[in-house]
Amino acid sequence: MDRPLRLVAANPLDRLARTLEALLVVASQPLPVEELAEAAAEDAERVEMALGLLAERFQEGRSGIVLERVAGGWAFRASREAADACGRLFERPVERGLSQAAMETLAVVAYLGPCSRPEIARLRGVAADSVVAGLVERGLIAEAGREDGGAVRYRTTPLFERVFGLESLSVLPRLDDLGDAEDIRERLESLAEKRPA
Amino acid sequence: MDRPLRLVAANPLDRLARTLEALLVVASQPLPVEELAEAAAEDAERVEMALGLLAERFQEGRSGIVLERVAGGWAFRASREAADACGRLFERPVERGLSQAAMETLAVVAYLGPCSRPEIARLRGVAADSVVAGLVERGLIAEAGREDGGAVRYRTTPLFERVFGLESLSVLPRLDDLGDAEDIRERLESLAEKRPA
């Protein structure tokens, strides 16, 4: 009784895969597995399996449509191979001309979580107003309530994760791994110790 | 000399088809053949051929992504087979609350009367563009003429009153201790200047 069922099982999964394709092609942002499962009226496990099938079909080199895991969900995008063609037809208003100040501000907000303009200004050592307004305008950060002092706080948006191709904020490299700030400090401190008293 | 060239032609057409897939999955409106041809740096005739290939691949019953020729050109859509799932995806769950930015903006407009975006920004001490756009899109506020300077003013809508269970704006909870609308407005303006941006 078990075997024939298994044999036909391939078919429903294929049907589910088609449903997921349909959902993903009309969605305007990455869809988490749970949302896909709910829309497809299926359980998450089977959705994961079907996504596995699709990820294989829609991959770089094989298809112009690529399925990627990004911003906490799944989304279609254009293959990198077609970037030139896309560049001729579409603008990239979100990330064009992001200044160093904008990048530092994004880094502060992405790493420290919701924070206000005064906090950003303190960390960067310069006023952050116009930079923050620019990032809000581009949709890379958004308001996230107010802090006690009354200042509006900001967080990064799913669009930020999407533009930077991040599965989630948790894949950002740990700050400690990035630089050698500690290293420089230690070097200087050890030098100071060597100094004759 | 002609024949061998034709024999290898299948490959480039496949590549062109992939490029078109990529363009179509990124587009937010139907793309005419000429635009596709220009972006792909190919001639229209070959683009038509490649679209023919794609139309066969992306058709009802075979794929969840369906390529369709509509008035403005070519576009991907979800298969009819997946209509129920798409319906569920787009039927947003009822949202329970509003963001703080939205609530503050609504409060300003409801209590202080029609306001322009610059005014709202000044009173809240933070740029108002995206919040106002969001509230307009959701039908909670609407345009209500222009102020002297030419900026569009916004007022709350009947939907706003329905959502907040108000028969009219006159039954808003009273804020007598804060004075009348004019007092509140002055107070907010002077505070916004003092508040850390």
Added chain:
Amino acid sequence: MPVPVRELELDLEAFEGPFDLLLALVLRDELDLGEVDVAGIVLAFLERLAEREELDLDACGEFLVLVAALLELKARALLTGEDGDLEDLDPAQAAEELARRLADYRRIKEAAAWLVDRLDEESDRYFRLGPAPLAPRVERRLAAQDPAELATALRALSAEPPAVSLAHLELRFPPVEQFLGRFRSLLARRTRFDFDTEVDGLTRVEQAVAFLALLELRKAGEIELSQASPFAPIRVRRNAETQTERTTTWTARSA
């Protein structure tokens, strides 16, 4: 033989000794940064460079990083009002605090640099920003809301915020950016210019900062520098492959 930057001998009003020791003392808060003439350090370095037959660009790079660190420290040391009680800390704690702030800022810079690289790698990933062309329209429905929330929001908005010091907003880095911009626009018009002529008439500090800008441009590959002989004018030439649209400027990376 390279100029050993860290052993650069300084003879300033507030300090006499090698550059590295100066940094160490500053970190240990045994030397008041407010007293240190950073421009003097830059000038000492310039003189040291001038003694050499040719421009030692590696030394310039290292010097730039160290002096940038020092400028950051100095800038941050002026922030005491913001976090209040640095004066209440003992010297070791104060040094610790300054070092921590510098480290924080460096980490942010590193994180920003990582984001820049990432964006570069991902620039060939195109995706749709808006709704799909033939997608159904989304209807967002909102549950019934309590009108009291509106009153609460407006009341909160009209509450006096606690006093917050704005001291930090006063802080500005030295106008390296300003010279970067000035030199760039100069090079947009001319392929080469004479540094000494360009900074003639400026104060010593301005000249020092202008020189930092020059090093930064050189580091970014935008210009080439040459000097016929020690003390001869520094000639600046636009690099042939200069990218015209550089958005990342004045990034003090670690040596």
